Amino acid sequence: MDKNYFSLDNDIGFLIQRALQSVKSNFYEKFSKYGLTTKQYGVLIRLWEEDGLPQKELGSRLYTDGATITGIIDRMERESLVVRKKDGNDRRLTKVYLTIKGHKLKNELKQEIFELNKIILEKLTHEEVRQLKRLIKKLS
């Protein structure tokens, strides 16, 4: 019964890392033609929910560090997906707004997302998906 603490193939971190790699790779197969990264896609979703969020708040809602958000918004601004505007009342805040281009993507992407989810989750039953989501949330 010599327990092997160094078994990578049954290590939860290692398994999660692999699963993420796989899910991301599915994403990029579908979304590379839009030039979007997974995180940029997250920014779009949050802004479709509520436009004009301050960067800090955007970061919180994506569980992403402020320094990371800076870079992501830089690149999305370069691609004309969003624009930055200083808040009038509190000039420490930089609010992020969708451009027309950023708005329009919402309808284009709807079908893609539907198909992506199908591809990723078809390996599991509905009940398994429900369980997996429940358990993985407990780790966070």
Next chain:
Amino acid sequence: MDKNYFSLDNDIGFLIQRALQSVKSNFYEKFSKYGLTTKQYGVLIRLWEEDGLPQKELGSRLYTDGATITGIIDRMERESLVVRKKDGNDRRLTKVYLTIKGHKLKNELKQEIFELNKIILEKLTHEEVRQLKRLIKKLS
């Protein structure tokens, strides 16, 4: 029944990403004092299992791209954890060997790993851990 395809908070990729972030953060709380990254820790485990693996093979066993391995071994060599040696028969191959320092870490880390696993998995029952591992493997 207007299904919302853009719900990030129930998106499997988003959930996995968050869980990985959390697990990694647990890792770094324990392992930053050793100067090890998660991937470097993976390299060590693979070499403890079998020393002298070619870089390519090491990459395969860690599901990691050749270009990424090059950088990781560069940094581990700089830290004197491993050394590179060209294969005598096939000079395209670069084999990676543990140094004394790399060998010695094995015993030091045993207790840390045990505790890390406890911290990460204590949020779940044994049965839930088993289920989670089973389901997450199906996504890869």
Next chain:
DNA sequence: CAAAAAAATTTTAAGTGTAAATAATTAATT
């Protein structure tokens, strides 16, 4: 009110990830 503390953003540095191009070596084929 003026000085100190707090908050949001940016910058820098180091590690990791992928894709694409290059170099070196070995294998295969005509």
Next chain:
DNA sequence: AATTAATTATTTACACTTAAAATTTTTTTG
């Protein structure tokens, strides 16, 4: 045997991640 093809490793370029330091703008507080 000589050319072509395949394999391994490296490099480059770009995106993302974290931590720490620096900047700008409020807020707090003495």
